């Protein structure tokens with residue numbers, strides 16, 4: 101028994117060593133470049149193929165083949181990626197940034213597709229071993245490598261440079277460090293470890309374009325568990341999981357647990373990925389300095405002609421026959437799955453790498469329900485099975501929707517990926533699913549042509565759902581969520597509910613598409629929904645225009661058509677190339693084509709209303725993540741007005757705003773508010789009152805704690821101690837959107853408008869989601885702020901002064917009783933500042949309670965009735981202002 105334990109431990113250490121190598125490589129690359137290389141496993145796979153080619157294909161000596169792979173091929177791929185793919189992106193984006201995830205997924209699918217094209221999709225079982233089959237040797241390699249990296253990082257100049265770049269790339273560059281060289285080193289080392297992992301693992305697993313990358317992707321959890329930071333933790337976790345996984349094979353609890361134990365034993369790294377992704381919600385934020393990751397929004401499709409063209413193209417297969425028609429049957433189902441990504445990612449701005457999981461569940465449930473093998477449910481007619489599977493899977497959208505409430509960027513990407521990996525490992529590939537499920541098609545639609553017609557009807561329904569989700573109150577709220585989450589919350593949008601809703605709708609659509617697909621091919625196969633396919637679909641939708649229905653339809657046709665008409669892997673390779681080029685076409689290929697078309701047409705051509713809107717949107721810098729779209733370069737207070745456009749009318753003298761009867765005055769109070777950031781006490785028992793009918797100001801030097809207090813009042817930060825009261829009601833623990841609905845509105849120091857919406861839509865969100873829900877409030881607020889002439893203009897690209905008014909109009913449209921303004925005069929010229937002061941006085945005269953946070957004591961002196969002075973987290977003085 102003891103020897104079995106020993107043998108299993110050794111076997112586990114061997115597996116753990118390979119995982120540890122992956123962890124080391126991922127962390128080093130991430131620290132040096134800010135990119136979590138999702139293509140790590142694909143590089144491992146390509147290097148293993150290279151070894152096979154050199155040794156088995158061309159008969160090279162093993163040592164020479166292995167040396168070439170490890171010294172030239174693997175690091176060479178890294179250097180090429182770093183220099184030609186990610187460096188241009190980081191120049192555009194700043195480190196980390198919005199696109200690196202999509203581009204690294206693009207590299208992943210490109211390598212997977214490319215390997216399929218070059219070596220075929222069949223498995224190679226004769227990859228030579230480069231090391232003896234001794235776990236101790238593998239372990240030694242890993243320990244030596246980890247120690248060497250730690251030593252180099254700690255004690256050498258390269259290591260010091262690496263740490264400096266990790267801390268602050270721009271500062272490091274200013275102090276003479278060649279950050280690009282550091283990044284190159286990170287890439288070369290990272291892909292070297294990927295190559296080594298590939299060579300170590302390939303002889304023991306089936307080497308095919310999908311299998312090895314998938315295996316290595318599940319190991320991402322090791323790096324995540326180490327917070328993408330600590331090499332010893334990564335190595336320890338990897339070895340522990342390797343050993344635990346190996347020991348689990350001894351357990352035979354019998355009964356239902358037998359299957360669970362076996363599944364766990366085979367997939368413990370997937371479990372680790374799931375646990376780690378859930379446990380580290382703020383992962384990657386430090387590398388995403390430009391703001392949270394947002395998938396670049398493509399403009400709404402709008403163009404009726406494109407929609408009609410897509411409709412006609414989708415009707416064409418009705419005239420096909422034979423194999424062509426059988427292939428075409430897969431397109432509408434996949435199109436529905438991809439539309440689910442349009443809802444979640446394109447419109448809601450949430451990364452979802454796990455849609456293949458939902459589609460797979462939809463397919464499996466449909467097949468099980470129709471076969472009468474779903475627990476507790478007898479056989480259902482096929483059409484009913486399809487409908488029922490949608491109802492079953494939709495609530496499961498919570499599984500990724502709920503974590504998405506607190507996660508952004510990388511953390512959300514990893515959580516959704518972990519979901520996809522988990523569903524594939526623990527549900528789709530289990531014996532009950534793998535054993536010959538062959539669902540029939542609904543009665544009356546069994547022939548290919550009839551079934552295709554049925555699919556078209558379902559696809560039309562799905563397009564309608566997406567169309568509805570993009571219009572009206574919900575559509576505007578989703579666009580606001582995507583464009584600027586904090587801004588949406590401040591406008592009153594219930595961000596958590598909407599985020600979950602987007603995932604639930606996405607899960608329902610993906611399940612429908614999965615069910616359609618499996619009935620189309622009349623067989624369930626887990627491989628159709630493996631996580632690699634999820635990554636491919638995500639990349640395909642984003643590159644063709646994440647918020648574009650025609651883009652999703654085109655992606656489905658492309659993916660099915662290319663793989664059917666050409667060698668396996670072509671579709672992945674094409675999507676990969678497009679994703680890698682994404683840096684050049686930030687709004688997706690569809691967007692780029694429209695831009696090209698607009699350029700070819702030239703400026704003299706009159707565009708329709710929709711065309712003008714699209715051109716206006718294309719003019720903005722969608723390449724930047726949210727809020728950055730409205731950022732003004734330093735030293736310039738207002739962007740130049742583009743030629744041919746008129747300057748929006750200046751703010752008119754305010755008529756005293758008529759306060760509706762339903763807006764009784766309100767008082768906002770802070771009582772003994774305390775906030776600590778770690779050991780540092782940012783607010784130390786602050787008392788402050790924002791009284792109705794007057795302007796209260798809060799001033800103090802940088803770092804005094806003004807913004808922290810402001811966040812506590814607005815609901816974006818929950819204090820560690822003390823209370824926030826609105827007219828005696830304790831609102832301390834209420835989120836921002838609920839406070840907005842109670843009548844506490846706010847504006848932002850850095851603008852928080854929604855660039856993909858028009859000025860009118862921006863303000864309308866405030867009226868729809870705020871306290872009063874008064875449809876006429878939009879017009880009133882627009883008129884009050886002098887914005888009526890620009891109400892149909894897209895917010896993107898408007899001057900800062902105008903956008904400040906848009907933000908204020910949005911806040912006022914909700915009928916606030918308390919208005920909190922964070923440095924409202926930032927970026928305004930003198931005339932605009934004076935007009936703003938007049939408006940604020942008028943609002944106060946009308947009974948509103950106003951708080952103005954401002955650095956400049958002179959500026960507030962003439963405006964405020966009460967001035968609170970703050971320093972080092974305390975109120976140091978309260979004095980009467982000139983405007984009493």
Ligand SMILES: Nc1ncnc2c1ncn2[C@@H]1O[C@H](COP(=O)(O)OP(=O)(O)OP(=O)(O)O)[C@@H](O)[C@H]1O
Pocket residue numbers: 777780782800801802803804805806807808809955
């Ligand atoms: N998220 C955070 N983590 C750690 N420390 C923080 C955080 N946010 C603020 N601080 C620190 O808390 C203190 C108060 O910051 P705060 O932004 O509230 O000051 P402020 O008066 O608004 O300054 P400014 O006028 O420059 O915005 C500062 O020392 C700041 O460095």
